[in-house]
Amino acid sequence: MAQYLILIYESEEGYAKASPEELRAVTTAHTRFAEQIPALGGTMLGGNALQPTTTATSIREDIVTDGPFVETKEALGGYYLIEAADLDQALAISKLCPAGFGGVEVRPIWDLSGG
């Protein structure tokens, strides 16, 4: 088994403009996503939604600045840490991850345990 981080990149504007019903639908979709993972052979190890990039603070060479590290149209808005047999299984799981205002990036976790 290997671990992967699913990074959810979405337009923050989409969320800012969404109605309460739309936001509830997103929450339901994430709950359903989490429920689907075992059936695909994977395990959910954790995950969180992030506050918008307006709340971000960046530090580059000890200089603290307001805002995200990289300004992009679609910003990192949340993540899941999953365990899967291989990249194909991780991708099958990630395809189900809700990201209506953007998409996701899948990155293998660097195993530093040496085993």
Add this chain to the structure above:
Amino acid sequence: MLAATARVAGDIDLAEECVQDAYVSALDAWTRDGIPSNPAAWLTTAARHRAVDIHRRNQTLRGKLPLLVEPDVVPADVEDVQLIPDDRLRLVFTCCHPALGREAQVALTLRLVCGLTTAEIAQVFLVPEPTMAARVTRAKKKIALAHIPYRVPDSAELPDRLDAVLTVVHLLYTTGHTAPAGEQLVRADLVDRSLGLARMLLVLMPDEREVRGLLALILLTDARRSTRVDTAGRMLLLEEQDRTQWDRAQVTEGLALVVNALRGGGAGRFAVQAAIAAVHTEAPTYADTDWRQVLELYDELLRRWPSPVVALNRCVAVLMVDGPQAALDEVDALDASGRLAEYRYLPATRGDLLRRLDRFSEAAQAYRSAIALTDNDLERAFLAGRLSDVVELSRSTS
């Protein structure tokens, strides 16, 4: 240094990688600490240390990653395929995994499936060998680190994944069919390589119709090889070729495969392209070709594969069925879309259509644009010939 490292590494591929890593760490260390008194010895030691490190790590990875640890046990000859068909097929799908970029897919397929050396692959892509070595290394690392699986995809995924494999083989073929640059029209080595791969895939997946379609497409198009250049080294268009000299054995084999690939309806994009090639093959002359059928097949192909290149090729059939103005309208629409901005065959086709419409000075402009985008000597010579024709005609008519 490579040999010294290879003794520790036990694998020339690994040794190459370690030597490169040593150069990278040298760059860091020497910038920081100054150049050592014996740089060569420093590098060799660093490379050997790296090899020992990698070996230790590989001991634990060996079970999981047969692909990376033993890439060279893959037989280089297509004939050997019957020995271990399953392994070979797994390897093909791993090399052409969609998580790898197209160039990496082609490079890995040539390295691991065809057994080409990194130097030979660099030659294929016309890039320096270190560039290709780095590309292959990066791709291998991604396979290992992201756990790209070493297996044939299940039936739900197979159509998409197979399409990626066939695209790699087809790309190899088209690169050989008309060399992107240089003084030869055809790179026979690449064509033969793609033909070998397509044959191998058919042995491995006898029931996949798109594999048949691709093999048929390559056979039927390549059957014209010897007639595409005349004895003076001039490029000949399809309408000028001596059809009696097309390779009969390839034609016969290709036609049988097309029939099979089309059977049962719902043919894929390679089968439809092969069907277009078959119509040309069966036509007695260029003028007597069933252009309506060619046009219908292009419409079918566009529905399956809405590519601007297909749309441009379709314009030739439009020319033969509906005349040059109708074809020019479609080419101009494609031009305006900007989707074929750097594609040399767009201005070349425009030039030809404008020439047929007696708009010679515009045709000359289009041919100049095409020449600027063309690096193959025979194609350039052909376009230059056309350019001087239309320049002459525009003088005599103005």
